[in-house]
Amino acid sequence: MTSQPENDPCEVTDEALMEALQNGDDHALATLMHRWELGVKAFLLRLGVPAADVEDVAQEAFVRLYQKRDRYRAGAAFKPWLLTVAGNLGRNRLRWRFRRREDSIEAMDEAQPGGFDPVDTSARPASDLAEKANLARDVRKAVNALPDNLRQAVLCVELEDLSYVEAGQVMGCSPKAVETRLYRARELLRTTCKALLGQN
Numbered sequence: 001m002t003s004q005p006e007n008d009p010c011e012v013t014d015e016a017l018m019e020a021l022q023n024g025d026d027h028a029l030a031t032l033m034h035r036w037e038l039g040v041k042a043f044l045l046r047l048g049v050p051a052a053d054v055e056d057v058a059q060e061a062f063v064r065l066y067q068k069r070d071r072y073r074a075g076a077a078f079k080p081w082l083l084t085v086a087g088n089l090g091r092n093r094l095r096w097r098f099r100r101r102e103d104s105i106e107a108m109d110e111a112q113p114g115g116f117d118p119v120d121t122s123a124r125p126a127s128d129l130a131e132k133a134n135l136a137r138d139v140r141k142a143v144n145a146l147p148d149n150l151r152q153a154v155l156c157v158e159l160e161d162l163s164y165v166e167a168g169q170v171m172g173c174s175p176k177a178v179e180t181r182l183y184r185a186r187e188l189l190r191t192t193c194k195a196l197l198g199q200n
Contacts (some may be wrong), residue, residue: 014078021069031084033062039084046155048148049090050097056092061086083156087170142192144183152182154189158190 007035012020014035020028040058049057065083072081112164143154149171157178171178 011139012025015075018069018072018081019074020079021066022072022074029062029066032065036082037062040082043083043086043155043160044090046159047087047094047152048144049093053093053097057089060089064089077166079160080162083160083170084172085164087152088172089101100109139189139193142189145192146188150181150185150188154185157182 011033014032017032019026019031040061042053044054044057061082065082068085072078072088104139143151146154151170154169156162156170157164160167162170164178167178168175173181
């Protein structure tokens with residue numbers, strides 16, 4: 001009689017799956033990929049990786065996860081570890097693109113919508129819902145227009161809900177640097193949002 005796993009695979013934590021992968025259970029990788037594929041792709045897009053490259057970079061991230069499985073420290077939070085791997089690969093891809101094509105961030109934004117554009121405040125949306133949707137779009141554009149290091153701080157702390165320590169791990173800097181970058185990003189966004197709302 002074969003023994004059945006006590007827990008549903010959906011209930012097994014990412015950390016337990018990573019330890020299983022370290023112990024030779026390659027099926028654990030498939031479960032981690034299923035759970036995290038969309039999240040990694042969304043993270044890479046927000047990091048500024050062009051949509052055409054996201055699939056390749058995400059796949060490479062999981063290949064690296066498997067190759068570096070022995071470096072994972074048992075009990076460590078899995079999410080920041082994975083996002084560190086994906087973030088490093090994403091930034092490498094961006095540097096490669098910049099070197100190859102000598103593109104500026106503005107040129108990349110033209111190819112992939114997301115840069116900051118002035119808002120025409122003369123035409124107000126007909127409904128509150130439309131107005132809120134437009135404001136959300138403009139705030140996203142303002143976040144995308146932040147310098148890379150500030151945008152990454154917002155992405156890690158505000159969107160991925162990482163602690164300053166975890167965000168620092170992903171970004172390769174100290175928790176204090178994350179806090180400082182987040183403060184600067186919020187100040188810039190506050191100024192932009194006031195302008196969007198027609199305030200002085």
